[in-house]
Ligand code: 5GP
């Protein structure tokens with residue numbers, strides 16, 4: 113538990129939320145400022161800031177919860193599509209520093225775009241160079 117974290121406060125019942133799913137390691141609740149009806153966030157109960165910090169043994173349970181909640185939310189909202197994503201780090205738009213997976217119900221006529229509409233800032237590096245840089249880090 114991180115004292116100043118609003119999602120930790122939700123996990124510990126110090127702040128109200130509209131819970132839709134809970135298990136031993138995971139909590140899912142409605143986003144207070146939904147981008148679409150049924151917009152839900154799924155979080156690990158432990159205070160983990162970013163995806164890279166999530167212990168391997170919690171990765172499976174978190175994404176199993178994402179899968180289950182996605183299925184139920186789609187049924188409840190009567191949609192057959194969702195955008196699922198993580199704002200991973202401040203520069204990516206992460207406002208709450210407690211890892212959370214957004215599940216956003218989507219409709220063909222909702223006026224929104226795909227993940228490809230988020231950013232268009234590809235620089236001068238070729239795909240060869242980018243691949244080499246990433247492989248170097250893996251090899252380090
Ligand atoms: P982020 O930008 O960090 O990926 O998203 C944080 C999300 O948490 C936002 O969509 C915001 O609406 C939601 N949020 C912020 N504070 C609260 C809160 O107190 N309760 C709930 N249910 N959602 C919150």
Ligand code: ZN
Pocket residue numbers: 113114117118119120121158159160209210
């Ligand atoms: Zn937290």
